Amino acid sequence: MNKGVLILAEYKWHSDHYNPIALMPSLYKSRPSRTLRAITKFLPIITLILLTLFFPNMVYGQEEMPITAKSEVDYRYGQIMRFRLSAQSEVPIENATLFVRAPELPNTLTTEVEINSKKEIQIEQSLDLTQYRLAPFTTVTYWWLVEDKDGNAVTLPEAHIDYVHDQYTWEKLEKDGMVVFWTGDDASVGQAAMDAVVKALPRQQSYIPFEPPNPLRIYVYPSADDLRAALRLTGRDWVGGHAHPDLGVILVSATNPRTAAIELEKTIPHELSHMLLYEATGANYGAIPIWFDEGLATLFEEAANGDYETILEEAVITNSTIPFAELCQSFPTESSKALIAYAQSSSFIRYIQAEYGNFAILQMIRALADGADCQSVTTRAIDRTLEELNEEWLEDLSPQSFPERLWQQGGIWLVAVLVGFFLMSLFFFGLPRSKS
Numbered sequence: 001m002n003k004g005v006l007i008l009a010e011y012k013w014h015s016d017h018y019n020p021i022a023l024m025p026s027l028y029k030s031r032p033s034r035t036l037r038a039i040t041k042f043l044p045i046i047t048l049i050l051l052t053l054f055f056p057n058m059v060y061g062q063e064e065m066p067i068t069a070k071s072e073v074d075y076r077y078g079q080i081m082r083f084r085l086s087a088q089s090e091v092p093i094e095n096a097t098l099f100v101r102a103p104e105l106p107n108t109l110t111t112e113v114e115i116n117s118k119k120e121i122q123i124e125q126s127l128d129l130t131q132y133r134l135a136p137f138t139t140v141t142y143w144w145l146v147e148d149k150d151g152n153a154v155t156l157p158e159a160h161i162d163y164v165h166d167q168y169t170w171e172k173l174e175k176d177g178m179v180v181f182w183t184g185d186d187a188s189v190g191q192a193a194m195d196a197v198v199k200a201l202p203r204q205q206s207y208i209p210f211e212p213p214n215p216l217r218i219y220v221y222p223s224a225d226d227l228r229a230a231l232r233l234t235g236r237d238w239v240g241g242h243a244h245p246d247l248g249v250i251l252v253s254a255t256n257p258r259t260a261a262i263e264l265e266k267t268i269p270h271e272l273s274h275m276l277l278y279e280a281t282g283a284n285y286g287a288i289p290i291w292f293d294e295g296l297a298t299l300f301e302e303a304a305n306g307d308y309e310t311i312l313e314e315a316v317i318t319n320s321t322i323p324f325a326e327l328c329q330s331f332p333t334e335s336s337k338a339l340i341a342y343a344q345s346s347s348f349i350r351y352i353q354a355e356y357g358n359f360a361i362l363q364m365i366r367a368l369a370d371g372a373d374c375q376s377v378t379t380r381a382i383d384r385t386l387e388e389l390n391e392e393w394l395e396d397l398s399p400q401s402f403p404e405r406l407w408q409q410g411g412i413w414l415v416a417v418l419v420g421f422f423l424m425s426l427f428f429f430g431l432p433r434s435k436s
């Protein structure tokens with residue numbers, strides 16, 4: 001069981017649903033200082049005077065009212081998150097609404113609780129975590145709206161809780177704003193993860209000259225299965241790691257302390273690349289092409305994925321590569337196609353780097369940070385449309401000419417048969433006579 005921060009706040013509000021006084025963040029988390037209390041005391045009066053002057057109808061008949069509220073949250077990982085509110089008001093409270101927001105939720109969840117005109121309330125609302133699947137180490141934001149019987153309302157300030165995967169005991173290693181967490185007694189796992197990030201960072205920063213988030217938290221799960229279970233993924237065997245760029249959290253796994261360094265030198269640089277690209281592109285991160293984000297991430301992996309080569313070769317031969325224009329916003333969900341998408345993206349970025357140089361990659365990052373989209377990024381950076389570049393890359397993958405391929409694929413026998421027929425026809429019909 002993990003318990004959230006206890007919030008004790010005293011709010012003053014009057015009349016309006018969207019009263020800014022009720023939202024004063026300085027009153028959040030602790031009792032206000034004497035100066036703040038004085039400001040709080042007089043600010044509603046000043047606001048009332050101003051509102052009376054400019055909006056006399058809004059203020060008419062409405063009074064100032066105090067409320068004392070206390071909000072609490074705790075959770076059982078993967079099962080339930082409970083939100084509690086106790087509040088006291090001089091005017092009876094009619095209802096309270098809970099708002100919950102998290103990156104994994106499609107929209108803000110709201111639940112309203114009816115209260116039959118009570119001056120003192122104690123309520124609890126819960127979030128079923130078996131239904132709403134939150135990612136480990138995400139941040140949940142929540143707040144309450146309390147309304148009294150006269151229709152006056154106060155919105156309590158937003159509060160946050162870190163959804164720590166507390167079913168594991170995490171060991172910790174810290175250096176320069178980077179924090180590594182791992183499980184078990186073997187400290188070499190934590191050290192290997194720290195070494196991997198320290199080694200990868202300067203190389204990546206020569207392409208993406210940005211600082212990682214501070215703190216950057218890396219959680220090393222004890223096995224790939226544990227990581228997949230934590231992410232609640234099924235059948236996605238290629239998932240080696242996961243990043244929450246907006247939260248500065250990376251999730252990876254290392255099964256065996258002896259091979260941890262090899263595993264982590266692959267997964268950590270990959271996830272770190274997503275993190276830095278997020279820092280570089282800011283609000284435009286959501287719009288950057290997935291083929292670029294994933295392709296660049298694989299470029300930084302210490303050891304190239306041997307499977308990608310085989311998968312790509314087969315896709316080229318069977319003509320089943322996916323046009324990059326279809327890999328802008330998402331990758332296919334079907335695992336075999338998703339693997340082709342990863343393999344292609346990896347090869348595509350390597351092709352661009354080999355053909356147009358590191359500068360082209362840098363230019364693409366700059367263009368994306370500047371708001372370029374999937375189609376315009378290549379035009380802006382290297383003066384090629386995505387389709388042109390797609391063609392070039394495919395040609396580069398299959399450089400052999402048609403006769404060469406025919407020859408290799410048994411065309412020699414076809415030629416031998418044709419020559420045989422020709423010689424036989426000469427034998428039976430003789431040489432053609434020339435006209436005199």
Ligand SMILES: [Zn+2]
Binds near residue numbers: 297
């Ligand atoms: Zn990735």
